Amino acid sequence: MNVTTRYVSVPERLGLLGLAAGAAALVWPAFTSATGLGAPCPLYAxxxxxxxxxxxxxxxxxxVHGDVAGAAAANPGVLALAALAISVVPLLALRAAGIMAAPRPIGGAARRWLGSSVALLAVASWVFQLNRLVLS
Structure with missing residues (x-):
């Protein structure tokens, strides 16, 4: 049996994660109001x-409620995630329609560069959060 799997790139996966986060953010305020439950950061707690x-x-x-400044103040990384979420929808639609080819996996050097870039962004985000929540 020949099973073909479709490769989904990391940016596409992050974009899909962004779409899921946006959908969850639409219902989150109603959920927390109705149940009184929240989602605190375990490490911070x-x-x-x-x-x-x-x-x-x-x-x-x-x-998702249009407060871009408030979003950037809480975590600027959400803006990049939103940009990926917005761009992934037409990209996946073009791929599903056969207009655009599926992405190819990246090689070793590009993978290392991408990993280092993601690690650097995580460190920058952590410094931002430390400054916002601990040092201020």
Whole structure:
């Protein structure tokens, strides 16, 4: 049996994650109001030290409600995630229609560069969150 799997690139996966976060952010305020439950950062709750992703829920809710400044103040990374989410929809539609070819996996050097870039962005986000929540 010959099974063909479709390769989905990392930016596409992040864009899909962004779409899911946007959808969740639309219903999150109603959910928290109805149940009284929240989603605190476990690391911040236990240690008082924020993780690089602290503020993403707040930023996502602010962004889907049109508060770009509030979203950027909570976690500027949400703006990049939103840009990927917006761009992934037509990209996946073009691929599904056969107009655009599926992405090819990247090689070793490009993969290392991408990994280093993501790690650098995570460190920058962490510094931002430390400044926002601990040092201020």
């Amino acid at each position: 236990v240690t008082g030290v924020p993780c690089p992703f602290c503020g993403l829920t707040t930023a996502s809710v602010a962004l």
